[in-house]
Amino acid sequence: MSTRLSARPLSIAAAHRALDGPGLGGVVVFVGRVRPDPTPAGPVVALVYEAHAAPARRALAELEREARRRFGVERTVAWHRVGRVAVGEAAVVVGAAAAHRRPAFQAARFLIDELKRRVPVWKERRARPGRRPRQRPSPRRGRSAG
């Protein structure tokens, strides 16, 4: 079980290592990267994520417990960046490992879908490097990553 709310880059290799273990024949990893979506001020160059840290960590841990219980997966990863994440970088990494592939796929899909619903994290788009022209809060159904 591995939850992370990190201001530093997420290592995909580390996620795969965290999902490695004896008998775990099926491993699924999802990586959500920041996309250069168009905005009126030009393409997105970064997303700035903020989190309500303690509840966010608890929500991630609860998602992992629920994924294990529902799908019988043995190892899970649910990591999210906070702070500024440049286009192309991973904003979120989730994954699951089990003996077989079906529960691993189901759990990974569950983790990212429910993370978006349940974890108190928000994003703001930045259309120009380094500047913060005006507040552009994430829209209700904003999905510039994942």
Next chain:
Amino acid sequence: MSTRLSARPLSIAAAHRALDGPGLGGVVVFVGRVRPDPTPAGPVVALVYEAHAAPARRALAELEREARRRFGVERTVAWHRVGRVAVGEAAVVVGAAAAHRRPAFQAARFLIDELKRRVPVWKERRARPGRRPRQRPSPRRGRSAG
């Protein structure tokens, strides 16, 4: 588009690199590892994969084309090891990248499910390191990996 039928270890990092690209916000990678399943001669220590190489490569390439067509994913990976693959090593790596997560999940799931059905690859189990006590061809529904 990246197919591989390789006697050398599959690099998961290379698979993620192959799936990276501008605007590809959702990336899903599946890794199938060799499990130490029990056999009458002791736990599996390796699987030995053989392939009918040319048709196998063509089948992998066809799977990728079909995944792109059906799910609209932009990049895909469909790699399989041949030869001896030790317990814990990756025997297969498939993955897909798209702007959003749903087609990436669907395509990755399609690739591994159909790879198992359509690609002429077979496995034999080895229960002791280095030795080949007697032929143990893969059973009809054998699934010691993935």
Next chain:
Amino acid sequence: MSRRVPPAAVPLRLLLFATARTAVGVPRLDWPVPAEGRSADLLLADVVRQYPALRRILRGSRLFLNGEPLADPAARVGPGDELAVHPPYGGG
């Protein structure tokens, strides 16, 4: 207006995320609260009077009290409490 009670020395801390922060202009506010407490919805009504743009945001938001979901918006909150406004999440 609500009845006048002297505020406690220790205020309530209001955490404002995303659109709630934008509506108020700052990520947190120390808000006066009577020593015996006040129901969360009445306290937020006071905040809305001062920051009207927050009204619409609150309708689509969840409340967290001291890091836990606050199911009952009439629950009593008091000095030193941390009340967070969670607009719809946008992670991933």
Next chain:
Amino acid sequence: MSRRVPPAAVPLRLLLFATARTAVGVPRLDWPVPAEGRSADLLLADVVRQYPALRRILRGSRLFLNGEPLADPAARVGPGDELAVHPPYGGG
């Protein structure tokens, strides 16, 4: 037995995978075939007479001729052709 024709100098190559290999004992056989060819199913019947364990395997297998699926088992195969027996796949 089939009619006798002199085999061509160039045989047909039979590729045997997985359980087919186990049944025959080797991964490939060079099998004599008349210069004018022979239908694949009759040729395989000859092989089965020599390797009876292959009969059951063939029932669950697909055939590939020169790397392409062979839809019609009565198709003519000839010298230099590569005929592969694919038992059910077991990759992944």
